[in-house]
Amino acid sequence: MQADGQPPQSHDRALWQRSRDAEMAPDEAERFLDLAGFADGRLDVGDHARVAELLAEDSATAADVAAARVLAAIPVPQTPEKVFERAAALVDAAGLARGRVIPFAPRSRPAPRLERFARWGSLAAAIVMAAWLGFALGEDVSVALTRNGAQSDDGFLRELLEPSSGFLRDLTEGAQT
Numbered sequence: 626m627q628a629d630g631q632p633p634q635s636h637d638r639a640l641w642q643r644s645r646d647a648e649m650a651p652d653e654a655e656r657f658l659d660l661a662g663f664a665d666g667r668l669d670v671g672d673h674a675r676v677a678e679l680l681a682e683d684s685a686t687a688a689d690v691a692a693a694r695v696l697a698a699i700p701v702p703q704t705p706e707k708v709f710e711r712a713a714a715l716v717d718a719a720g721l722a723r724g725r726v727i728p729f730a731p732r733s734r735p736a737p738r739l740e741r742f743a744r745w746g747s748l749a750a751a752i753v754m755a756a757w758l759g760f761a762l763g764e765d766v767s768v769a770l771t772r773n774g775a776q777s778d779d780g781f782l783r784e785l786l787e788p789s790s791g792f793l794r795d796l797t798e799g800a801q802t
Contacts, residue, residue, distance in 0.1 A: 660686065664693040 662668045663676040680687040 660690055661693075664690045664697065 659668070659672065659676050659679075663673065663680070668676060680690060
């Protein structure tokens with residue numbers, strides 16, 4: 626057994642060793658937080674020493690931290706009372722005292738299920754009807770165009786000029802209305 630409790634030839638051990646030795650890219654957010662904590666003097670002793678060592682290697686970052694410390698040391702100027710008085714004058718004190726509540730617009734109620742079903746059902750029926758009518762008219766025209774010989778009065782021309790008679794005949798399966 627090894628010191629970490631793994632057998633000597635374990636695949637898990639080899640994976641653990643590879644992952645331990647892998648180089649990880651430093652997290653930028655963590656780096657910036659460390660630098661900000663160092664500039665503000667809020668790091669503990671170990672982290673302070675680690676960040677100080679990093680700053681010793683990188684002079685540009687050390688200059689940025691020094692500039693941040695200088696900016697933090699500059700006192701913030703006091704805001705004059707006159708600014709607050711002007712801002713308070715812009716607010717309608719009487720309107721705030723009334724406590725008026727503005728109601729939201731009422732929600733529109735969804736259509737009942739039967740109406741929704743009827744809408745979609747009628748759309749589906751219209752599509753089916755248009756498809757059937759287009760197919761039936763196209764089939765009749767193609768049959769009439771491929772016929773050889775003399776055309777009768779009830780042939781293609783009559784169907785073309787008055788398609789409703791053929792449509793009603795096909796719709797009622799031979800019974801004319």
